[in-house]
Each structure stands twice: as structure tokens, then as C-alpha cells.
Amino acid sequence: MPVEIPVEQWPGRVIEETLGATPAEGGTRSRVVKVGGENTLPFMLTDGEMPNPPRIAIEILDQRPKDWSPLLLEAWGDVVDDPAKWAKAAEEAGADLVLLQLSLTRDGGKPTTAADAKALTRAVLQATGLPILVFGPGQVDADNELLVAVAEEAAGERIVLGICEEKNYRTIVAAALANGHLVNGRTAMDVNLAKQLNILIADMGLPLDRIIMDPTTASLGYGIEYGYSVMERLRLAALQGDKMTQLPMLVTPGFEAWRQKEAKVGEGVPASWGDWRQRAVLWETLTATNLILSGADIVVLRHPETVKRVRAFIDRMMAK
């Protein structure tokens, strides 16, 4: 008996955005990466189209991480001492994008300067041909100072500057406007707050196709349901035609999962939790795949093994 599969058509579509610029477009990337553009819920390819699969960004730091799990340091080896090498390794590990996370201080406790930020950005851009994202340390004054320098150094490369927040977005958005970049706007797990920040940023004149929204999330076991539901509601609003929510979403499951003891540590936890190595990678993988199912367009990951597994998952879901 033939079964008719009901088709759900949505009036709205997520904006397609282009990260990175090739020499022809005024940058130096070997290729650009497009995100978003879907007019259906994730992988519902019978309902609509998903022109771009969810993308994987690998997070690298500007120096050897101090509080990362030993498993991550072991997986990356010595490259963590050199952001350029780490960026190259990330590309080799299968990333679509490289996210450079700047720290508040350099070795020896000196504050990171604008010159440091420029040099780091330049080094990463030279080491990889992938489009990049650069996030500030997360402190208002430092973010503003460093990201302006980064934006100038990377002018024309269409990088993503982060993180804009409701209380601090003007300077970063102005820097993106002046140098042809995109911004990432983060809000605290709430549909309305996410939409509000998009409006604030757009009000400054940055076109919507240069804004990515980061609705914040939580790891498996630590409130992921809440983040999932917020992202799902944002995506449903977008598909229903609410313009100010029709932006690709970026989330950071790597950061979230590796904060939790299930992933981070192997000692002092119940034996019944099983093998640490397996559990840790699974924790990050499941956090990421769940968020992809709720509508994430970019997931930021940390462990190379997770990258492989999430990639395999995306490939299978995208197969017709």
C-alpha cells in the first residue's frame, strides 16, 4: 500500500550567510563557507530544503589552555602552544571553520594588547585557508579594544566577531560594519532576548546576513532541554516568517560539555560511569548532535574525535 508522506511547508526561510572571502572577493581564504538558508526544520528534506549542512567550527585558544581537560590536551598534542599550528591541525581534523578564542592575559599575566590580537589573527589567517571566527575574552573593555584591532587586521576577510551582548554590542558592530565582517550575538537562553539583540544590531545598520545568533546552550545533563526548546522555538518562529529570528544559530557544545565533570575528569566519579575517554567524547558528541537537531547551523567543538563523529552524523542525516 502506498504511504503518502505529509509535507509541511513553511512560509519563512533562514537567511543564508557567507563566511570568509576568497582573493576574488577581497580576502585570502581558500574557500568560503555558507551557513543557513534552510526553509524547513533540521533534516526534514521531504518538507523543504537545507542548502547547507550544519557546519563544524573547532575552537582554538591563543595560548596553551589552562583549565582544559587533559583528554583534550592529549588529543591535540603540542600544537596547543602555537595558535597557527593549532589552526592548521584543526583544518586537518576536518573543521569547516576555525574559532580563535582570545584570552584576557598573555603568559606572565600581562594583559593581551591590541597588537597581540592583531598578530594572533594574522598568524591564524596565514596558517589556515578556512574562514575564521574570533571571540574576545568576554570582558567589556578588553573585548572592545581587542576586537576593533582584530577587525582592522582582518579587513575584507568576512570573519565573525564575537561576542555581542545586549549591554555591549555597539563597538563590535561598528568594527564589523567598517571592515566588512559578521558578528555573533549571544543572549541568555530566551527567545525574546535573542530577537531583541538581533534588532539592536540591525538598528545600527548591519545587514541581517551579517548577523549570527548565539542563543546560548547547556550541556547534556545540565539543562540542554531548555536550550533545545529555546532554539526550536526560535527556528519555528523563523520558519513561520518572523524576520528578526531568521538568522543562522551558532552554539558552543564543546565548551559546555567539557565544563562538566562527566567529560572533564576521570577520577573521583562513580565506576559505573564507565570508560572516561569514551564517555567524554560521547558527552560532547551527544550535546552537539542534539543541538543540531534543534536547529544549530554552526556547532563549536573541541575534541578531534567528536568532530569525526558529528561529521558522520551530519553526513548521514543529509543523505537523501
Add this chain to the structure above:
Amino acid sequence: MVTVVFRPEEKRVEVPPGTLLSDAARLAGVDILMPCGGQGRCGRCAVVVESGSVRRRSTQRLTPDDIAAGYALACQTLVESDVVVFVPPQERIERRIKETKRAAKIELPFPYDRHDQPLRKFAVTLEPPSLADQTDDWSRLQREMARRYGIRNLQASLPVLRKLPRALREGDWTVTAVVELDAWDRPEGPPRLIDVLPGEHLESLWAVAIDIGTTSNVVWLVDLMRGQVIAQAADYNGQIARGEDVISRIIYASKGNGLQELQELVMGTLNRLIAQVAAEQNIRPDEIYKATVAGNTTMIHLFAGIPPESIRLMPFIPVVNQVPTFPAREIGLGINPEGTVDCLPGIASYVGADITAGVLSSGLCDSDELTLFIDVGTNGEMVLGDCSWLISCACSAGPAFEGAGVVHGMRATAGAIEEVWINPETYEATYKVIGDERPRGICGSGLISLLAEMFITGVVDKSGNINLDLPTKRVRRGEHGPEYVVAWADETATGRDIVITAVDIDNLMRAKAAIYAGFSVLARSVGLTLQDVQRVLIGGAFGQYINVEKAIQIGMLPDMPYDRFHFLGNTSVRGAYYALVSREMRRRVTEVGRMMTYLELSADNTFFDEFNAALFLPHTDLSQFPSVAALVGEG
């Protein structure tokens, strides 16, 4: 070219047709004040076109009567032929603007019957005692009251009896008896002698209507001979220093001497206000013989010295919804100690007598039009319904709109900035002060107007963040973070800058968001939308008016035609006044209580969502505010 003549200065100028009157004035050297920078928003540049033809681009600020009288906004009016224009003095414009929005006078919507009152005055002349008639003073008075007025079984307390001999003899056996024939909870009497005065004093009979708000307290002095409000006074509740909202007051009351302290604090405020209205009329407070009191349930508990703890704890029940009447001496209220205190009935812990009083006096339940009533105060109570049903909720707006919890906030009294305009090019502020004095602070309507102007001109973004990059000294980083200077020190009465800070703006944003979210949830709970509402009645401790347009611009009130809004002033004290002077109103206020359903917002998970959505200027969903969208060019 056409000629424009400006009177009374008789200055003239030649301009091409199509020139703005304001430009012509500038060329002619005539000064016209333009607070909003010529955007047609403030209505301050109004002039009278005496002859000739003009085209009014916008008349937003003018009434049809104004236009018929020839008024035109100089900044919005193009000359088409030779014209003669009269530039009115500024005061005249202010009066015109104010009069269109003046709050209704305090009038009773029903006829007053001074004979149908429980509290009455009777003049009696007694037969002086003699050796032939040795009846005692008290029996003599009782006998005469029964014979002359049919008042039997008159009772008196000891303190009144003590006054009797002197009054009788000083008045040469003519006295005025102040009698309470019955009371709310003693409809059958017996009649009670409250005071006895030597001689005949029937000119007036004083009582007070009182509203005890969490933030503001109000006393109206009423003459029961005429049924009219003769004097009014208001001040902040002395309890504020012990907590801004009812919950913190309840907690304070539960500790040590807290209850007694809070009771004394509110009594201190009320007694000062009573003394103030009495002094205005040249009377003594003990010539006031009755008080009718409205207030939220917690305030009534604290006023009566009843422990309020249970209001805060599951399952949230008050000790008493309708307090029995009691004499003023029992709580130290500064009227005649024998005078009766009536507290209006509340409905529940969070819908108190202030709301039943508000519903009563706003006329909400007299009409079949779907009506939204809001008491803009600390608790933000609101009621939706018509003559056949009522549903209410309390959205906890905080005291910001009463001018409290804001650095330079104040009540709507002389010296308060009540309206502000900001020039969109220079970011300069122009303001209007109650009583035309130097400003001392900003009242609720001023804060609404200020926030709206800051939003429209881009001094703040839609989240209310002050833009420190603007090219003006008025935005700056102050002691409490970013701030905007509304008035410079050399303009103010205090000699200090009057500013609004980022924290103030946060408080205002929360207050307005709570109110709008309350509206949304209330309407949705009965399957309606805000657009279905036919009338919006606004009560609250604002000054003479609240600028509806500005309140819509910040997203505090729903975007609908202005004529659906009616500003009623303090509806709670008004309800107390109605109940004070009418038996029918006392019956109705009890009925209101019985009709009303209460929606507990803390148990409603859509409230939080609606609140966050409303925490934006004007709202996250701009489609709910089409007139504001058009104004900011996003329509």
C-alpha cells in the same frame, strides 16, 4: 513671493509659497519655541493663523477645536498665500495643551443625599434642669433626641459622657450632637453619640477618605453636609524605608517589633496628612468624625495592626478581607478618637480594597463595553471585564512610576518635571515643571515622557541602553553608570543636575514591561486580544495627566486610538470617597468583590515570556505597536 506678518510684533517677511511658518519666523526674527526640534511632536510651536491660506502637514498635536480656532503648528505648516499669524505668549499655549488633558474634577456620579447618611449632626435644645425636673444630663439628652428626632437607645462612651456637662452648660442647653446612626457592620444600630459640641454647628460635618498605597498615601477631606471633597493631601508612605514592595513589608512585619513599627510609620504619614488638610480648612483633626479607607490587603493589615504573614505563605490567605469597623482611637488614627474607621472589603491577598474601590469608582462594571482598568502603582493591579464579569491580576510593577526607586524621582507635586522633549538633532532637553517653578525632580508622567523621547531620538536604544557616543555633554558616565542630564544644576531648585541613570531606566523598563505583560496575559486568559478592548481606564498616583501617546511609545499601554483611554487619577481614594458618602456604593463595592475572578501570575508561565517580550522599546513584536513603528520609520 508671499508676505507673512507676525503679530503682535508686526514683523513681516517675504518668502516663496510653500515655506514653513517656522522658517518664515526665523527669517523675520520672530522667536518661536521649538522644543521637539520641529518634528510636530510637542505642539509647543502652535501659532494662530489669522488670515490667509496655509497647509497643515501635521495636526497631531491639535484638537479639531484648535484648528477651528486657527491654531497651526509653525513647524508643520506651509504658507500658501499672504498670511497674518499671531504668536501667542507661551503661557497661553501651555494652558491650551494642559486643558485638553486635565484629569476629571472630583464629582459624584450620583446625587448626594445628606439625610441618608449614618453619620449625622443634630442640634438640640434641652429644657434646663430644675428642682422640679432632676433628670440627669445624659438621660435628658437621650430623652430629647428620642422626642425630637426619633433616635432611641442612644449610646455613649465614657470619654463622650465626660464632655457632656460642659457642652450643655457652655451652650446654654443647646448642643450639637454628632451621632452615628448605624455602621457598615451594624446596620441596625444602635445609634452612638460620637461628640457633643456646645451651641449649634451645622455648617459642616467632616470625614476623610483615605488611600493607603504601598508607595503613596492620599487623604481627601470631605464635608458630609455637602458631600464634597474640600481638601486633598498626599505623601509617600512612611513605610517605604522598610521595603519597597508588599512582600518585603510583610517580612519586616514578622520580625521583632516590625508590625508595630510599620503601623506607627503609616499612621505617622496619615496623621500628618490629616493635620494638613484640617489646617487648610481651619479645623481641628478631632472635628473629623469618620474615615473610610482603601488600600491593598497588606496595607490594610498593617494599618489595622493585624499580622500579615499568611498573605505571603501558601496558600496565600489574608487574616481578614473585610475588617470590622472600629473607632479611630484603637489604632491611633488622628481624627476624633470616637470616629469610626471603615475599611473597604478586599477580595484576596493580592487583590485588595484598593482594587474594589477602583472598580467601583472607575465605572468599569456600569457598562457592557469590554474595559481594561489598571491602577498604575507598585503592585500594578489590573482588571478586565464589563458589567457581567471581571478578572483581575497583579503584575508587581514596582514604585518607579510613582517617582520612587529612581534617583531624581519625586511625586507629582510642585517642582516635578512632568513632561520632557528632546531635540533629535542636538539632544537638548526642554521640560515642563508642575507649578512653573525650578525643577526638583521628575514625576511618573515626566519619566514616561522622558523615556519615550530618549527612545524616539535615539538617546537610548530599544533595550534602553544609553548611547554614550552621542555628540552631546548630556550623555555621560556618572556615579551610577551611564546617565542623561535632563536639567543642568543652574536650572534646578536643588543646584544639582537632574539626571536619569541607566539603573533608573532599567526600573522603568521593568515597570512598563510588567504592566504590558499583565495586560497581555489577562486578555489571553479569557481568549481575547488587547485590540478587543473598547475602553482603557487608568488610575494611579500621576499628576494631572499621563501622556497616553508617550505611554504607548514606550510600550506601556496598548497601541490603540487615544480616545479609548481615560485617565482617572487616584481611583482608590475616589472609591473610598464614594463608599464614604453613599450606602448604595458600600453595597456595590461588596458586590464587585463577589464578581471578580483572580488570576495568579506567578502560577502562569506565559507571564515571564510576555514580560521579556515587553522588556524592549516599544516591544519585541513591533507589529503590536503600528503607530510607534510608523513614528520610528519601520512601519
